[in-house]
Amino acid sequence: MHPMLNTAIKAARRAASLIQRASSNIDHLRIETKDHNNFVTEVDRAAEAAIVQTLLDAYPGHAILAEEGGAKGESEYTWIIDPLDGTTNFLHGVPQYCISIALEHRGQISQAVVYDPNHNDLFTATRGGGAFLNDRRIRVSKTKEMADGLIGTGFPYTTFGKLDMYVHMLKDVIQKSAGVRRPGAAALDLAYIACGRFDGFWELGLQPWDIAAGSLLVQEAGGLITDLDGETGYMESGNVVAGTPKVFAQLLQTLQAHK
Missing domain, CATH: 3.30.540.10 (Fructose-1,6-Bisphosphatase, subunit A, domain 1)
Incomplete structure (x- = not known):
């Protein structure tokens, strides 16, 4: 080590x-x-x-x-x-x-x-x-379809300007996934992606300390993590999308429809 x-x-x-x-x-x-x-x-x-x-x-x-x-x-x-x-x-x-x-x-x-x-x-x-x-x-889970996936999220609790956008995202993800959970600790949610407990995750308006450790866990476990544009600027924007390679792509596409 x-x-x-x-x-x-x-x-x-x-x-x-x-x-x-x-x-x-x-x-x-x-x-x-x-x-x-x-x-x-x-x-x-x-x-x-x-x-x-x-x-x-x-x-x-x-x-x-x-x-x-x-x-x-x-x-x-x-x-x-x-x-x-x-x-x-x-x-x-x-x-x-x-x-x-x-x-x-x-x-x-x-x-x-x-x-x-x-x-x-x-x-x-x-x-x-x-x-x-x-x-x-x-390793991240082997789930390939978002319809079969358990998706983690976090509510925007200080960036209320994004709340309407988030609600539309949530409604769409609920209808396209096996379930959505909001446990309340983003770093742990990302760790859950890494070990296969969640298949996807997204949250808006996070801080670098919410994301940093979890982002490496996801990547080293074979998952993907980006911002809402599919780029690497999540530490700067605070907007995070993560998941297994297949679920990630479907989740990102779902969320981008509401940007």
């Missing part, structure tokens, strides 16, 4: 320990509202601090891009961090959230960790080295 990936795993587990201890005492957490339907807690900040310290202790010259702390430092290596993806789920006791850590090297994601502490699911990937779930090699 790549030493940088090992360090990211160590950081994710340290953050998970803080998060899981706090999960039994949610009523006493300090909660702030960043935007409508967008919350941050002292746990998000503590988990992020633990991740950043672990990474910079090992690689002090690396840069950081994190959800709560923003961008820090300049380097050809940048760690992209979401310390608690699925904060709303966490606050309501819904066990669907994760820690997401990715390493970008010269513009490409090279290492990825998505850790679900509730199920002890550790998703990892190194560029060119495949994707893994708890040390077991994973």
Whole structure:
């Protein structure tokens, strides 16, 4: 295993320990509202601090891009961090959230960790080295038809200007797939594509830390991921479409009809 990936795993587990201890005492957490339907807690900040310290202790010259702390430092290596993806789920006791850590090297994601502490699911990937779930090699599903596929999604909760477009997309995908699910943690949704639990996924208005680690997992597991134009600008636009090669093509075509 790549030493940088090992360090990211160590950081994710340290953050998970803080998060899981706090999960039994949610009523006493300090909660702030960043935007409508967008919350941050002292746990998000503590988990992020633990991740950043672990990474910079090992690689002090690396840069950081994190959800709560923003961008820090300049380097050809940048760690992209979401310390608690699925904060709303966490606050309501819904066990669907994760820690997401990715390493970008010269513009490409090279290492990825998505850790679900509730199920002890550790998703990892190194560029060119495949994707893994708890040390077991994973691949996207063999589903070829969107009509047979389970599709994940996320509602646009801060970009309400896209809500009407999204509703039309959702209606069409519901009618053309075997089912649609909205679990509430995009990084984990992308990991589910990688291990075959979902056959396709789309969401609008995401942030880089929602996407970075999951995008490498999807690619290393044999899936495809693009923006709504079928291009690689999803980290910039925040609009993501992913899936098995066959389902991806059908899902993208369905969504593009409503752009």
